Amino acid sequence: xxxxxxxxxxxxxxxxxxxxxxxxxxxxxxxxxxxxxxxxxxxxxxxxxxxxxxxxxxxxxxxxxxxxxxxxxxxxxxxxxxxxxxxxxxxxxxxxxxxxxxxxxxxxxxxxxxxxxxxxxxxxxxxxxxxxxxxxxxxxxxxxxxxxxxxxxxxxxxxxxxxxxxxxxxxxxxxxxxxxxxxxxxxxxxxxxxxxxxxxxxxxxxxxxxxxxxxxxxxxxxxxxxxxxxxxxxxxxxxxxxxxxxxxxxxxxxxxxxxxxxxxxxxxxxxxxxxxxxxxxxxxxxxxxxxxxxxxxxxxxxxxxxxxxxxxxxxxxxxxxxxxxxxxxxxxxxxxxxxxxxxxxxxxxxxxxxxxxxxxxxxxxxxxxxxxxxxx
Numbered sequence: 127x128x129x130x131x132x133x134x135x136x137x138x139x140x141x142x143x144x145x146x147x148x149x150x151x152x153x154x155x156x157x158x159x160x161x162x163x164x165x166x167x168x169x170x171x172x173x174x175x176x177x178x179x180x181x182x183x184x185x186x187x188x189x190x191x192x193x194x195x196x197x198x199x200x201x202x203x204x205x206x207x208x209x210x211x212x213x214x215x216x217x218x219x220x221x222x223x224x225x226x227x228x229x230x231x232x233x234x235x236x237x238x239x240x241x242x243x244x245x246x247x248x249x250x251x252x253x254x255x256x257x258x259x260x261x262x263x264x265x266x267x268x269x270x271x272x273x274x275x276x277x278x279x280x281x282x283x284x285x286x287x288x289x290x291x292x293x294x295x296x297x298x299x300x301x302x303x304x305x306x307x308x309x310x311x312x313x314x315x316x317x318x319x320x321x322x323x324x325x326x327x328x329x330x331x332x333x334x335x336x337x338x339x340x341x342x343x344x345x346x347x348x349x350x351x352x353x354x355x356x357x358x359x360x361x362x363x364x365x366x367x368x369x370x371x372x373x374x375x376x377x378x379x380x381x382x383x384x385x386x387x388x389x390x391x392x393x394x395x396x397x398x399x400x401x402x403x404x405x406x407x408x409x410x411x412x413x414x415x416x417x418x419x420x421x422x423x424x425x426x427x428x429x430x431x432x433x434x435x436x437x438x439x440x441x442x443x444x445x446x447x448x449x450x451x452x453x454x455x456x457x458x459x460x461x462x463x464x465x466x467x468x469x470x471x472x473x474x475x476x477x478x479x480x481x482x483x484x485x486x487x488x489x490x491x492x493x494x495x496x497x498x499x500x501x502x
Contacts, residue, residue, distance in 0.1 A: 182256035234425035408467030
């Protein structure tokens with residue numbers, strides 16, 4: 127009988143959890159996807175790159191939403207059971223409240239494990255893959271980004287000015303400044319007209335009747351007149367950040383940045399590279415490892431709803447108090463993780479609070495249910 131009740135409770139909770147998680151994830155992802163349109167409108171990436179990058183950010187969205195979705199799902203499940211008098215059936219069938227609390231804690235541990243898996247394995251791998259998509263993509267929408275009578279610097283180390291752009295794509299009175307760092311000289315190109323064509327899946331800028339002014343490192347300037355010249359735009363990069371951000375690195379790499387700081391006598395090249403980012407790296411590690419630990423706290427706080435009946439005049443108020451308390455803990459954990467990397471004491475407090483709060487609240491629930499037979 128007890129196993130049937132547990133199974134029924136778990137199915138109701140996990141169904142609601144999956145539904146709320148998918149729904150909120152879709153909403154948040156759509157909002158984020160709108161922000162990512164800058165990759166197309168300003169950085170010149172193809173729509174395929176945009177959609178791939180957006181999809182690969184879904185695991186990050188799921189990971190961030192898990193604690194809040196768990197709070198909403200568990201709270202709604204218990205309130206729905208109370209509304210339908212199903213909790214009363216549980217109690218009259220001999221199920222002890224503290225037993226249900228224990229089962230809820232087991233569920234919270236499963237969700238905690240799920241978030242740890244998302245944080246330590248899936249999320250950063252997906253983000254790193256998304257960054258590699260940007261890194262390997264070419265600027266396929268460059269023609270649409272060139273605006274007339276405006277200096278266009280969408281492409282890294284390349285500034286383009288066009289006085290007029292015709293409907294057929296032809297550009298008049300073109301100015302280019304090429305400051306590519308991997309050449310021994312910078313170039314300024316002025317042409318009367320030009321257009322962009324596709325050749326072997328690459329954007330080629332064809333210029334006519336102009337001058338190339340080459341400024342070498344020894345400050346010598348050379349002038350070359352041309353009737354026609356071609357510039358391969360695919361050799362230039364977008365200004366989009368292509369190097370991995372901290373949240374896109376795997377956990378082992380982040381730990382390798384932290385470990386040298388634990389040994390004052392150890393100085394490595396890796397330590398030098400990580401020194402300027404040590405606070406952010408510590409905060410990211412705390413987010414991955416510490417944030418999931420606050421989920422069991424939420425489960426115990428919500429279990430306070432089991433201590434009262436819906437007929438009670440304080441029940442209406444209590445459910446809001448429970449929700450506000452649990453939500454405040456999540457907000458506190460989110461704020462705390464941002465500053466936990468600033469000091470060792472901050473990290474210690476961040477990891478110490480979950481077990482302390484779990485223990486205190488669990489003992490308090492036992493005290494509240496002390497008149498019940500805990501051996502049933």
